[in-house]
Amino acid sequence: MDITLQNVEYRYQANTPFERLAIEDVSIDLPAGTFLALIGHTGSGKSTVLQHLNALIKPTKGTVKIGDTTITPNKKQKNLKHVRQRVGIVFQFPEHQLFEETVEKDICFGPMNFGVSEQEAKARARRAIQQVGLSEEILLKSPFELSGGQMRRVAIAGVLAMEPDVIVLDEPTAGLDPRGRQDIMNMFASLHQERNLSTVLVTHSMEDASRYADQIAIMHNGKVERKGTPAEIFSNPERLLELGLDVPEVVNLQHKLESAFGRKFAKTCLSMEDLAEEAMKLLKGGDSL
Amino acid sequence: MMEKMIFGRYVPAQSIIHRMDPRSKLILIFLFVCVVFIANNVYTYAALIIYTFAMILLSKVPVRFIIAGLKPVFLLVIFTLILHLFLTREGAIIFELGPITIYEEGLRQGIFISLRFFLLILMTSILTLTTTPIEITDGLETLLGPLKKVKFPVHELALMMSISLRFIPTLMGETDKIMKAQTARGVDFSGGPIKERVKAVIPLLIPLFVSSFKRAEELATAMEARGYRGGEGRTKYRQLSWRITDTMMLLLLAALSVILILLRT
Ligand SMILES: Nc1ncnc2c1ncn2[C@@H]1O[C@H](COP(=O)(O)OP(=O)(O)O)[C@@H](O)[C@H]1O
Ligand SMILES: [Mg+2]
Numbered sequence: 001m002d003i004t005l006q007n008v009e010y011r012y013q014a015n016t017p018f019e020r021l022a023i024e025d026v027s028i029d030l031p032a033g034t035f036l037a038l039i040g041h042t043g044s045g046k047s048t049v050l051q052h053l054n055a056l057i058k059p060t061k062g063t064v065k066i067g068d069t070t071i072t073p074n075k076k077q078k079n080l081k082h083v084r085q086r087v088g089i090v091f092q093f094p095e096h097q098l099f100e101e102t103v104e105k106d107i108c109f110g111p112m113n114f115g116v117s118e119q120e121a122k123a124r125a126r127r128a129i130q131q132v133g134l135s136e137e138i139l140l141k142s143p144f145e146l147s148g149g150q151m152r153r154v155a156i157a158g159v160l161a162m163e164p165d166v167i168v169l170d171e172p173t174a175g176l177d178p179r180g181r182q183d184i185m186n187m188f189a190s191l192h193q194e195r196n197l198s199t200v201l202v203t204h205s206m207e208d209a210s211r212y213a214d215q216i217a218i219m220h221n222g223k224v225e226r227k228g229t230p231a232e233i234f235s236n237p238e239r240l241l242e243l244g245l246d247v248p249e250v251v252n253l254q255h256k257l258e259s260a261f262g263r264k265f266a267k268t269c270l271s272m273e274d275l276a277e278e279a280m281k282l283l284k285g286g287d288s289l
Numbered sequence: 290m291m292e293k294m295i296f297g298r299y300v301p302a303q304s305i306i307h308r309m310d311p312r313s314k315l316i317l318i319f320l321f322v323c324v325v326f327i328a329n330n331v332y333t334y335a336a337l338i339i340y341t342f343a344m345i346l347l348s349k350v351p352v353r354f355i356i357a358g359l360k361p362v363f364l365l366v367i368f369t370l371i372l373h374l375f376l377t378r379e380g381a382i383i384f385e386l387g388p389i390t391i392y393e394e395g396l397r398q399g400i401f402i403s404l405r406f407f408l409l410i411l412m413t414s415i416l417t418l419t420t421t422p423i424e425i426t427d428g429l430e431t432l433l434g435p436l437k438k439v440k441f442p443v444h445e446l447a448l449m450m451s452i453s454l455r456f457i458p459t460l461m462g463e464t465d466k467i468m469k470a471q472t473a474r475g476v477d478f479s480g481g482p483i484k485e486r487v488k489a490v491i492p493l494l495i496p497l498f499v500s501s502f503k504r505a506e507e508l509a510t511a512m513e514a515r516g517y518r519g520g521e522g523r524t525k526y527r528q529l530s531w532r533i534t535d536t537m538m539l540l541l542l543a544a545l546s547v548i549l550i551l552l553r554t
Contacts, residue, residue, distance in 0.1 A: 016354050017300050056469050081475060089473045096463075097470040099495035109492070113475025144499065158474065 001067040001086055001165045001198070003030040003053055009061035010048050022048040023222040026062075030200065032165070035192055037209035037230075038202045039245060040219030046170070046202045047092065049219070053168050053200065054087035055080045085114040088164030092171050094155035095148065103129070103146075103154050104139040110162040121161065128157035131191070133183055149180050156184070160191070166198040167191070173203075181205075185212065206248045210234060210270045218243070235268040250275050298458060299421050304349040305534055306419045311428030313535035314416055320542055321412050325405050327549040334404055336552065340545050341408050348419050355414060362410055366403045373399030422454035427527055430520075444520025452508070460501070467496045 009024040023045035030036060030053075038046045051057045052064050055071050064071040066083050088110075091097065100106035107128055108121035116124070129139055132153040138146070143154055156172065169188065173181040189212050192199045203209055209216055210230040218225045218233065220243055226233060233240070237247040237255065251268065254275055258264055265282065269275040301307075306314075328334050345352060373395055380394030417425070430447040437443050468478055471492045478489050 016357070017302075017351055018298075051469065054473060056472060081477070084473055084475055089470075091466070091470045091473070094470065096496055096500060097467060097474070097492075099492045099499075110474040162474070 002032055002065070003067075003087070003166065003198070004028070004065040005049070005052060005059075005062070006065075007062040008049075008052060008059040008064060010045075010052070010057060011060045012048075014060055021222060023219075024061075026222075026224050028217060028224065028227075030166070030198055032198055033196055034215055035199045035213045036201070036215045036217060037213035038200065038217050038219060039204070039206070039209055040225075041244065044219040045222040046219050048222075050089065050168050050170055050200065050202065053166065054084050054089055056089075081114065085162060086164055087166040087168060088159040088162050089168040090156050090159050090170065090172050092174060093152075094159070094172075095143075095151035097158075098143040098151060098155055101142060102139065103141055103143050106143055106154065107139075107158045107161045110158050114162065124161040124163065125157070128161040129154070131160055131187060132157045133187065149176055152176065152180075153184070164197070166200070168200045170202045171204065172201070173205075173208075188212070206234075206246050206251075210248045210251075218245070230270055231268045234270065254278075298418065300350050300354075300418050302349045302419075304347060304419065306344065306348040306415065308532075308534065309419075309538060310529055310531050310535045311420050311424040312432055312529060313531065313538060314420055315425070315428050315432060317538060317542055318412055318416050320539075320546075322409060324542065324546045324549065325409060327546060327553055328405070329401070330552070330554045332552040333549045334401060336545065336548055337408055338404075341411050344412065344415055348415050350415070350418050355411070355418070359410065359414065362407070366407050369406055370399040370403040373402055417454075422451050423527070425454065426451035427525075427529060431529060444523075448520075456504070459504075460497070463500060464493065464497060467493055 005026055005028045008026045010022050012018070012020045012022055026045070026049055028036070028049070038049065040046050048057070052059060052071075053066070055064070055066060055069070055077065058071055058073060058077075060073055062073075066087065069077075069080070069083050071077060098106050100109060104122065104125050107125040108118070111121040111124055112118065125139060126136060129136060134150060134153055134157070138150065138154070143151060146154065152172075159167070167188070172188070173184050176184065185208055188199060188201070191197060192212075199212075201208070201213065213230060215227065216230055216233045217227045218240070225243065226239070234247055234251045237251055240247055248270065250270060250272055254265060254269055257275075257279060261282065263282075265278045267278070269278055325337060328337050345355065374391055375389070375395070377395030377398055378390075378392055380392045380397070382390055383393050383396065384391040420428075426447045429450065430443055433441070433443045433446070471489075472478060474492075476489050476492055477485070478493075480486075481489075
């Protein structure tokens with residue numbers, strides 16, 4: 001399913017003294033199968049953009065197209081369930097949304113709201129709990145007796161069980177231990193490939209953005225500052241550093257090597273293997289350094 | 290989704306009302322509640338309305354915002370009006386249709402009482418919109434100070450109040466977040482039959498309770514860690530200062546009461 005945002009503006013609490021412009025003139029294309037990473041400082045409007053992706057909020061200007069559904073500021077939308085079923089959002093700290101008596105019931109909650117039979121929902125719950133790396137025994141526990149990391153995984157499983165075509169992740173690994181982060185990111189990456197999903201990831205980790213995403217958008221003060229492939233974005237890191245954002249370690253290292261060698265590499269490398277290879281080429285090439 | 294609520298919210302601005310001492314505002318509200326009951330005819334109510342709207346204008350809070358925020362209250366006001374219309378059976382009959390009879394006195398009382406109710410809510414809204422919870426608490430604590438002598442837990446009461454007021458916006462933000470999260474999981478909060486809507490409340494309320502309890506516990510720990518042990522021996526950082534405007538405002542209210550007493554029938 002394709003999603004397009006065209007010149008979207010959103011004001012929180014429009015027409016009150018608390019009115020606040022959160023994003024403006026945001027245009028993002030998300031053809032089916034894309035892995036997009038959204039990067040930017042806290043308050044730059046990332047979460048606000050995400051909420052447009054399944055029509056949780058209506059733009060105050062501009063157009064949002066989600067599959068066949070078009071959302072504009074003044075149109076009243078009746079039933080958006082079909083949109084919500086196909087676009088799953090994992091909110092920041094999704095463990096706050098758990099409420100059922102058992103983990104199983106909580107995971108089944110989403111699918112059953114969209115009309116999936118109880119039996120099928122339970123089967124999905126079993127699959128989802130394995131996907132997020134937990135054992136099936138947990139299904140019968142209360143979500144409130146789990147550890148923070150387990151709760152996070154259960155909440156993610158609850159969204160996976162809806163089997164969406166587009167999965168939207170708002171800092172899904174914030175506050176997890178490094179191991180847990182990696183597990184979860186790898187899980188999303190393999191899911192993205194196996195199910196041919198579109199994935200939108202908000203992250204503060206440049207490493208994750210460069211490793212998993214095929215498109216990166218940089219948000220700054222409510223606007224999309226730059227868009228491009230990871231190689232394009234990280235090929236000139238000055239701008240990123242100006243905005244106070246980091247670049248991946250590899251890119252940093254490449255820049256240090258380049259200034260040490262006094263010459264540019266042929267391309268921007270996004271993995272250590274790549275960089276090693278490029279460096280070797282340069283050294284073996286025997287061109288006078 | 291709950292963006293228009295105005296209870297417990299503070300609208301920062303530079304106005305006479307904002308700058309008033311919280312003590313004088315509290316006294317003013319308390320007296321206003323009494324003064325409202327003097328009114329008993331069209332002229333006195335007109336005077337009250339003028340006074341209240343003058344206060345709103347002075348506070349520089351946009352009228353449109355207050356009106357939008359009070360929408361849920363309008364329902365209550367209208368309900369009061371209807372109750373009086375149908376239940377009072379005095380005076381001349383002014384309307385009759387089948388089993389419905391409306392008496393003149395019912396109409397009069399209905400309008401007056403709901404108006405009184407409405408003005409009280411407006412005035413208290415001005416108080417909370419122009420005074421930070423901290424100020425309200427400070428003011429209240431000082432005003433009730435003498436009661437400490439009779440072992441009345443003034444400090445605890447003030448603290449409880451300030452905590453509740455402080456957490457109203459937090460709770461509303463949380464409600465909004467959880468509503469969005471559950472909407473994304475297919476809950477429909479806005480439409481559908483009553484039964485469905487009641488059911489939709491559970492996935493909202495349980496997470497709210499859980500997080501409120503957690504927050505209360507964290508707050509208690511944080512307060513203890515910073516050495517809080519109740520009001521005993523606690524010094525004050527913010528000093529209240531009574532200015533000439535505060536006295537003027539009270540005099541203005543006194544003038545209003547005199548006018549009301551003169552106009553009253
Ligand atoms: N519910 C809300 N009410 C008012 N303002 C908000 C709300 N949510 C976010 N904002 C404001 O909108 C801006 C963008 O916020 P957000 O999209 O959450 O940024 P990010 O996810 O990049 O940290 C911020 O300035 C924030 O203060
Ligand atoms: Mg955010």
